[in-house]
Amino acid sequence: MAEILGAEVDEEGYLLKVSDWTADIAQAMSEEDGIELSPEHWEVINFLQEYYEEYEFAPAVRVLTKAIAKKLGNDKGNSRYLYSLFPYGPAKQGCRFAGLPKPTGCV
Amino acid sequence: MSLISIFLIFFFYVSALIFISGLSYKLIQYRRTPAPLKIPIAPSALDKKGVLLRYFREIFLFASLFKANKWTWLFGWSFHLALVLLFFRHLVYFWPGEVPLILYKTESLKYAAYPLIFGLLGLLARRVFVDRIRYISAPSDYLMLLVFIFIALTGMMMTFANYHPNILMVKNFASGLITFKWSELPGEIIFVFHILPVFCIIAIFPLSKLLHAPGVFFAPTFNQVDNARKKRHLSDWASKKEDNLEINLESKNLKDK
Amino acid sequence: MSTDNQIKLPTYVETPSIRKDSMAGDGPFKASVEIQNKLGFPGEKVENWQQVAINKMAETKSKYKSVQVFLDSCMKCGACTDKCHYFLGTADPKNMPVARQDLFRSVYRRHFTFAGKYFPRLVGAKDFDEDMLNDWYNYFHQCSQCRRCAVFCPSGIDTAEISMAAREVMNVIGVGQKYTNQILGKVKKIGNNLGMPEPALKDTLMDLEEEIKEDTGVDVKLPIDIKNSEILMVSPSADFFAEPHIDGLIGYAKVFHESGVSWTLSSYASEAANFGMFIGNYDVMREGALRIRKAALDLNVKRVIIGECGHAWRVAYSFWNTLSGIGTGAEDEYAMRLQNQLDSQYPQPQHMIEFTYDLIKNNKLTFEKSNNDHRVVTFHDSCNVARGSNMGDIENGQFILPREVIKAACNNFIDMPKNTIKSSTFCCGGGAGLLTDDLIDLRIKGAKPRMHALRKSEQESGVNTLAAICAICKSQFSKVLPNYDFDPYMVVSVHQLVSDAIVLSESLKQKD
Numbered sequence A: 001m002a003e004i005l006g007a008e009v010d011e012e013g014y015l016l017k018v019s020d021w022t023a024d025i026a027q028a029m030s031e032e033d034g035i036e037l038s039p040e041h042w043e044v045i046n047f048l049q050e051y052y053e054e055y056e057f058a059p060a061v062r063v064l065t066k067a068i069a070k071k072l073g074n075d076k077g078n079s080r081y082l083y084s085l086f087p088y089g090p091a092k093q094g095c096r097f098a099g100l101p102k103p104t105g106c107v
Numbered sequence B: 001m002s003l004i005s006i007f008l009i010f011f012f013y014v015s016a017l018i019f020i021s022g023l024s025y026k027l028i029q030y031r032r033t034p035a036p037l038k039i040p041i042a043p044s045a046l047d048k049k050g051v052l053l054r055y056f057r058e059i060f061l062f063a064s065l066f067k068a069n070k071w072t073w074l075f076g077w078s079f080h081l082a083l084v085l086l087f088f089r090h091l092v093y094f095w096p097g098e099v100p101l102i103l104y105k106t107e108s109l110k111y112a113a114y115p116l117i118f119g120l121l122g123l124l125a126r127r128v129f130v131d132r133i134r135y136i137s138a139p140s141d142y143l144m145l146l147v148f149i150f151i152a153l154t155g156m157m158m159t160f161a162n163y164h165p166n167i168l169m170v171k172n173f174a175s176g177l178i179t180f181k182w183s184e185l186p187g188e189i190i191f192v193f194h195i196l197p198v199f200c201i202i203a204i205f206p207l208s209k210l211l212h213a214p215g216v217f218f219a220p221t222f223n224q225v226d227n228a229r230k231k232r233h234l235s236d237w238a239s240k241k242e243d244n245l246e247i248n249l250e251s252k253n254l255k256d257k
Numbered sequence C: 001m002s003t004d005n006q007i008k009l010p011t012y013v014e015t016p017s018i019r020k021d022s023m024a025g026d027g028p029f030k031a032s033v034e035i036q037n038k039l040g041f042p043g044e045k046v047e048n049w050q051q052v053a054i055n056k057m058a059e060t061k062s063k064y065k066s067v068q069v070f071l072d073s074c075m076k077c078g079a080c081t082d083k084c085h086y087f088l089g090t091a092d093p094k095n096m097p098v099a100r101q102d103l104f105r106s107v108y109r110r111h112f113t114f115a116g117k118y119f120p121r122l123v124g125a126k127d128f129d130e131d132m133l134n135d136w137y138n139y140f141h142q143c144s145q146c147r148r149c150a151v152f153c154p155s156g157i158d159t160a161e162i163s164m165a166a167r168e169v170m171n172v173i174g175v176g177q178k179y180t181n182q183i184l185g186k187v188k189k190i191g192n193n194l195g196m197p198e199p200a201l202k203d204t205l206m207d208l209e210e211e212i213k214e215d216t217g218v219d220v221k222l223p224i225d226i227k228n229s230e231i232l233m234v235s236p237s238a239d240f241f242a243e244p245h246i247d248g249l250i251g252y253a254k255v256f257h258e259s260g261v262s263w264t265l266s267s268y269a270s271e272a273a274n275f276g277m278f279i280g281n282y283d284v285m286r287e288g289a290l291r292i293r294k295a296a297l298d299l300n301v302k303r304v305i306i307g308e309c310g311h312a313w314r315v316a317y318s319f320w321n322t323l324s325g326i327g328t329g330a331e332d333e334y335a336m337r338l339q340n341q342l343d344s345q346y347p348q349p350q351h352m353i354e355f356t357y358d359l360i361k362n363n364k365l366t367f368e369k370s371n372n373d374h375r376v377v378t379f380h381d382s383c384n385v386a387r388g389s390n391m392g393d394i395e396n397g398q399f400i401l402p403r404e405v406i407k408a409a410c411n412n413f414i415d416m417p418k419n420t421i422k423s424s425t426f427c428c429g430g431g432a433g434l435l436t437d438d439l440i441d442l443r444i445k446g447a448k449p450r451m452h453a454l455r456k457s458e459q460e461s462g463v464n465t466l467a468a469i470c471a472i473c474k475s476q477f478s479k480v481l482p483n484y485d486f487d488p489y490m491v492v493s494v495h496q497l498v499s500d501a502i503v504l505s506e507s508l509k510q511k512d
Ligand code: SF4
Pocket: C083, C084, C085, C086, C095, C096, C097, C100, C142, C143, C144, C145, C146, C147, C148, C149, C150, C159, C160, C163, C427
């Protein structure tokens, strides 16, 4: 099994255990993807984690964009903006950085 | 009777036996195998009449093939059509006793040999020159075309070139096979070369891809009516799964309206 | 349109010369022990796998007429060889439908036919060895079971049937695909492909209600688990989660609202998709269908309607009546128990498009079509809808109805080139369990024929919007469009177009 900073990940790079997550892991993952984590990235990551804590599930992209709109302003509350932060998709890449399991299904 | 005549007569019955038993086995197998789900393929027929129409288009016009590839269609269709015409043309030889008048009128069908050979050569050329088709071809695929070409050529030589066999002997031999009144082959060796591969084809029919002929009638994609919503379609093995009417899935609390 | 082009390129993508092994490889990620076991499959490749596989092949061909007949009746005419989008996009000859079938057929011939037992070389019969299994896994996961090849086969051979059978055999020997099987496990446990638990689902629906209220000022509801509703709506779970799917869901809600008919979603059956079809497993597929049956019974609904999901509609339309009795015209006790409850005046199940179309025909909906005037719309026929179902119970209804719904909501509609739509439609490239990141290379290449057709329509008619009625198509297109220099946001649900143009009667009253 592959690891990142000592934490086990699956073949697609998602943490096997949510509890293994640390900010350093997010940092390391983003470096691998060639992304520099900005405060905006962290807003997204934090929201994903909060939501996950409550629902044991990642928020729908729509729910995420609305939450981000509230936090960062309406001009940033859209999926185009989120994709500019997370080119591989806010749900998939965002969840990976946040240590959450990969959303599956027709998404 | 000559040894070769005896051999060919024997070979014919062996082929016929393989053909009949092999094909019956396959037909029964196809018939018995259930089709548990409705899988008609577009353009699907919404009723039985539609299914008949579809088969008409597929069997007589090769409609799907026409959509797919005009060259293959042209070669394939001429070949098959010619084959049918030539079958009727050959009936006169096999007809035992008094031959009905209509069969004497099939004389001109002999020209079907040209589209036959045209189609076969075209199909062979595609197999040889189109890389995709070359890739999917097994030795048997070439062999089968070559055998058909051989049959066609020998037949044409006997008809259009100066290799006519003794027609009366041909007729006696051929109809003798049907009536079990065996008689000697005509002396011309070309006749043997013509019928021997035909008997081979008869024998391998139920063992080879020639099964596409009966197979097409059993393809659920073609023969099913697209009415799954209106009529419950259930195969035997699938219906057994319903013996336990109550499904043991957990219940949920549902709000009342 | 240059007719010249049409003659030269009958499929619009030039048929490539074959490039052997260009897509060779080990295939997508394999399912873990845990994932496999959840579905009742062995977790790892079983010891005597060859024997188990051969036995399973024997069983499958004795249970499925399609498999038995198709294995025998291919005449190697080659008509299908240039019909598969994966072949056109990759040039790997094993992606030619007949060559894909031959992976299965060569083993069948070796073990089950006289010719293959005694003259294997002559007829291309092969042993089931490691290499063959590897090819099976790799290339049966490069087939989206789209059935385009079947439309052109003179024998009516449907490669998808072989592909499903092959996946079933592989699962039984313990070689399963991670993406599909993991999702099936989630449906089993939670009820949808996403694994979205009930609270998250309910919260999302509430969010959407708020959003509609903000946008329109009207209280459009997205009810869930409401007993005795008229309609049970089953949509693909991607509609609750992904973009642009979710706008389609909003569209359904608005249409239902305008119709005045009561409707509900179900948290127990919160998934229309049924990946059981992809792995050719009757029981898994049936289990999915039974969830819907149970929800329909428990909620005591009169009608069942399916949202925009391609293969879900095929399963619902063609298989549900068989699998779980959701339909009409049954004569057995089991199915009648449900069918007596359902209202037989309506087709059961029904597609959302059919529902909307009926309202449009009866002048029950008003549209402000100019809302969509910035769009030049084209429609992507999803394979499973186009080739495996019908709508409206009229000939070609599955092509007519969606287009009529679009035209009712939009002024500018243009079809893509003729041989890339309707029954000849090209797959989006992501169907049948291939919509996974580990197959992204294949997905991009497989989308090529569709992208070429789209480019043509873009250049000739200014098409800027691609409407679809399938969750997989929408996700796949959103992902691959940028690779072909298109805007990923040009993909919309058909019901998003409806949603954008529909006039809610209450908002009119409010204005007065
Ligand atoms: S079903 Fe579709 S993907 Fe599979 S071989 Fe046929 S055309 Fe290709």
